[in-house]
Amino acid sequence: MNLEQVRALAAIVDTGSFELAARALHLTPSAVSQRVRALESSVGQVVVRRVHPCTATEAGAVLVRLARQVELLEEDSRDLLGIAREAPVVLRIAVNADSLDTWLVDLLDAAASWDDSRLRFSIVHEDRTLTLLRQGECAAAVSTVSQPVPGCRSHPLGVMRYLPVAAPGLAARFSGTDGELDWDAMPVLRYDDHDHVQEQFLAARGRATSSPASQVPSSPGLKSALLAGMGWLLVPEATVAEELTDGRIVTLSDEFVDVVLHWHVWKVPSHRLERLNDAVLQAARTGLRPLPKRPRGARSGQRVRSSGRERDGEPRLVD
Incomplete structure (x- = not known):
């Protein structure tokens, strides 16, 4: 194993292909392939998945980090x-x-x-x-x-604090005569497939949304959807201070989620x-x-991890 071989691997991972890596390194694709084969021979393991785009194996990831x-x-x-x-x-x-x-x-x-x-x-x-x-x-x-x-x-x-908020019209539509929100029926928003914080917020209260979430993988777009009343959302408090002050959105609960x-x-x-x-x-x-200066129990609605x-x-x- 030498550094030129490791650099060739990093270039493949960065560009996604042997051809583009060769171009970036001012080499021929054949030369890049030879370096990677020599690297794999020296470490005794496959270091790159030859798919599109190319990705590092677990062993290759160690070598990519070394190169960088x-x-x-x-x-x-x-x-x-x-x-x-x-x-x-x-x-x-x-x-x-x-x-x-x-x-x-x-x-x-x-x-x-x-x-x-x-x-x-x-x-x-x-x-x-x-x-x-x-x-x-x-x-x-x-x-x-x-x-x-x-x-x-x-x-x-x-700590980043998240507040459950919605447009006033949406909150009013799903509020009963007693002022209680119908959390199960109220539509919800999320950023992407990995954004489960709204579901976790509901689960902590023994609830679950009854309809699929509207997904908007853009922070400005998600805020626009919130203001339009497409659904409720947990948002960082800093991003909605102005809208809360002028009444364009309202908090749905006194509870919040703290993320360390x-x-x-x-x-x-x-x-x-x-x-x-x-x-x-x-x-x-x-x-x-x-x-927090010392560990404390998180009240309902909080997710606090500190170390x-x-x-x-x-x-x-x-x-």
């Missing part, structure tokens, strides 16, 4: 040696859409001045972002899981990653609710 970590370390070494870089380094981050639309906006403001780096986000449900981290497809991830991925460190960021978010990142000594960490932590301090150490009331990175 080596690339990051090489570029950091170039900076320290004063060697001009050919292109900015791409830092891949897996994140849920709600975070990117709310508190992580401050990260985008900070990254706008990073001439040596580019951020590439993958939008994934917060319960599934660590899958991409394990597969070597990203260097960092926002997740609801506190346990670190091997080779990474984790840090509790804060964690930051996971490679254990690689890189000034680019440290700068990214600092920007993410600052964005979390500004945009998320603080973590880590704190100092002076603020969470810090832990290995």
Whole structure:
């Protein structure tokens, strides 16, 4: 196994095919195939699934992560040696859409001045972002899981609060004379096939929706559907403050759902990653609710997961 073979594998995973990887590496497809075959021979395992698009096997994911970590370390070494870089380094981050639309906006403001780096986000449900981290497809991830991925460190960021809301007209249609909502019959919205938070909210109350959810895989589109009265939804409180104030939507209950978010990142000594960490932590301090200082029982309607150490009331990175 050598680095050129590992880089060839990473290029195949990035582009999805041997032909496109060859183009990116300025090689022939035959040369790329030879490197991958040699890599598989040296590790004694298949490292790439030859489908469309090509994907890394479990063994290949380990090598893809190695390739990207080596690339990051090489570029950091170039900076320290004063060697001009050919292109900015791409830092891949897996994140849920709600975070990117709310508190992580401050990260985008900070990254706008990073001439040596580019951020590439993958939008994934917060319960599934660590899958991409394990597969070597990203260097960092926002997740609801506190346990670190091997080779990474984790840090509790804060709490994102979700409120059950709907358009006033929809809420009125499904309210009885006693003011009780017909949760079972009221239509519901969701982001995608992995968005089960509304169903979990109902299940905690011994209820279940009786009709399929309307699915809108776009944050602006989902909000438009909410305002139009297509269904009710659990939304981050920061995204609907104005609409709640002017009455375009209403809360359906005094209950809420608190989701604790964690930051996971490679254990690689890189000034680019440290700068990214600092920007993410600052964005979390500004945009998320603080973590509870001690464990407490979650009341009905809450989903609270917390782990880590704190100092002076603020969470810090832990290995």
